Amino acid sequence: MSPTVITGLLAVGVAILLAVVFAVSRRSRSGRTPRTKDRQALVAAANRALAQNPKDANALSVLADVYYTDQEWEKAARTYALLTGLVATNSDLDEHLINVRHGLSSVQINDLENAYKSLTLARQGHEDEFEINFNLGQIEVRRRNYERAVGLLRAAYDKRPDHAGTARYLGQAYYRIKRPKEAISLLRRVAEAQPDDKESIFMLGQAYYEAGQSDQAIRVFTHLRADPAFGPKSALMAGSLHLKARNYDAAEMDFKIGLKHPGIPPEVLLELKYRLAATHSRRQNIEEALRELEEIARINPQYKDVSAQLAHTRELAGNRHLQVFLIAPTSEFIGLCRRIVTNYFARSNVKITDISSNRNEYVDILAEVSTAKWEDTVLFRFVRSNSAVGELVLRDLYSRTKEVHAGRGLCICAGNFSEGATAFVEARLIDLIDKEELDKLLKRV
Structure with missing residues (x-):
């Protein structure tokens, strides 16, 4: 038998085997999870086919399905990306499924640009599909396109109101577009269900503040004061609200707790000290106020009106009557x-x-x-x-x-x-x- 005939028979055999494993793979997508040996056989057959033809759609579909099922997201995204280039010339390929899976895999590896492209294509004619709307919505939140995010996430929420991720991103998007009341109802659910989600809890406090619900905002920010990530900002917010309410003891405690954190961002550090100085002044603790203002001036002499405040506070320190006029009870x-x-x-x-x-x-x-x-x-x-x-x-x-x-x-x-x-x-x-x-x-x- 000639080499040409042998090669032809091998190609036919691989094609038949691949057709069988592709059918098995399609059945696995309908609900059955392939066993390890089945998976190995699928991958081996697909790789043999791709060695003969790198653009073999059936082989790529088998590999993509296996990678997606096994949550090997980088391989899945790469393989589905190859398939997106073949759908225009191969009517047997499920274009919608390929775009959805390429988009979802890309989300998992934080390739938001390609995820957005594929999910946008997949949404055409499938505007009510939950996974598409949810993932496009969270991408828009990450891109800070909050108005678009609300529309997409609202559609996802209507489909699955119990989904925690949707409530989280929709609540955050509502807050960003200055709709704090809608944000509160969603972020409160997230805080109750996921107490470790400090970002959403902090945003809940901000939404309470924007809605004029200062007591609830103070409770949230006070709860977060000790958190390593959100503690400094939370202490600043709690202290500012207490200062506005003239609860100077509580304000002083808030600001001092905030200042105990290591690695505070410079702008937060300076504002904590600035407001602590204001609290000391209101309590007529002029020496303490002066100490904080001098520290601010040492770090950043151009911060706000700290130069004027320093001059004013030094004058107060030497003029008891002026202290009484401006800051006494x-x-x-x-x-x-x-x-x-x-x-x-x-x-x-x-x-x-x-x-x-x-x-x-x-x-x-x-x-x-x-x-x-x-x-x-x-x-x-x-x-x-x-x-x-x-x-x-x-x-x-x-x-x-x-x-x-x-x-x-x-x-x-x-x-x-x-x-x-x-x-x-x-x-x-x-x-x-x-x-x-x-x-x-x-x-x-």
């Missing part, structure tokens, strides 16, 4: 303001008739003043600010003087006044007392 502040009122006009008799405060922003004191030359009702407004006081504050003061029938008004602050504020009082009986004049008043009390 309201009762002490009012006491200081009363002394300023009674000493403001030289050789006068002053009778304070009313004191009112607007939260911790300013105090109004109404007084009847009499001197040897004149008598009048005067409204004093003390603004607890070392920055520029704007026109709106002066307009409100002017309206208030009319209500109480005061003949004149004074606005006193530890900063200065905007151009609009200065222009507003030019034709009105309101005097502006800025930081320089306040310093003189404080020396007299």
Whole structure:
């Protein structure tokens, strides 16, 4: 028998064997898992066929199916990629299955570009298929295309509302597009089912914060303060919320816990120190505030307004009256303001008739003043600010003087006044007392 005939018979034999194993492989995809010997036979036969023809579609299909079943994702992705190039010329190939499996295998090896291409093709005519929508959705989340992600993941969620991965990515996408209420319901489920998913739990806290549910946000961030990855940011968020609520003891504890973590990102480290300094200032712990601000300036002198804060805090450290004016409890502040009122006009008799405060922003004191030359009702407004006081504050003061029938008004602050504020009082009986004049008043009390 000639060599040509022998080669031809071998090729026919391989083709017949491959057809058999391909049929076995197709049956395995329908639910049966091939035994180890079956797998070895499939792979051996497929490799023999590919040695004869590297583009043998049946052989590639057998190998791809085996690799996919065994979760050998790199080999599966590579083999299905070869098959995607053959579907246009081979009608026997299942184009949809090949694209789906190539896409899913590529997701597993983080080849998102090829995964996206194949899954997008597979979705045509199969828009309600769960695996396609879920995986395309999570790819869009990773790409930060959150609007697209929501559409895809919503379709997946409608199909399988119990799927934890869908709830996770959909909740995160909702948060990213500023829909915190929808995010909360999903991320809360994820947190309950997967307590180790700290990323989703942290995002749940952020969603609570964005939704205005500060108490729930504080609980979440407090829970995460000790976490190595999310602890510094969580401590910063918890402390900031406590600081805003004027719970200074809790805020100080939060910031200090955050600062105990090793390897804190520089921007988080600086903000923790900056807000801890603000907390110390609010508690009148000026030396501690100064220490934190000096440390920030050493690390990054250009951080926020730290240079101005340093100068201001150093001034506070040497000026007890200014401390009281700006950061002492309201009762002490009012006491200081009363002394300023009674000493403001030289050789006068002053009778304070009313004191009112607007939260911790300013105090109004109404007084009847009499001197040897004149008598009048005067409204004093003390603004607890070392920055520029704007026109709106002066307009409100002017309206208030009319209500109480005061003949004149004074606005006193530890900063200065905007151009609009200065222009507003030019034709009105309101005097502006800025930081320089306040310093003189404080020396007299």
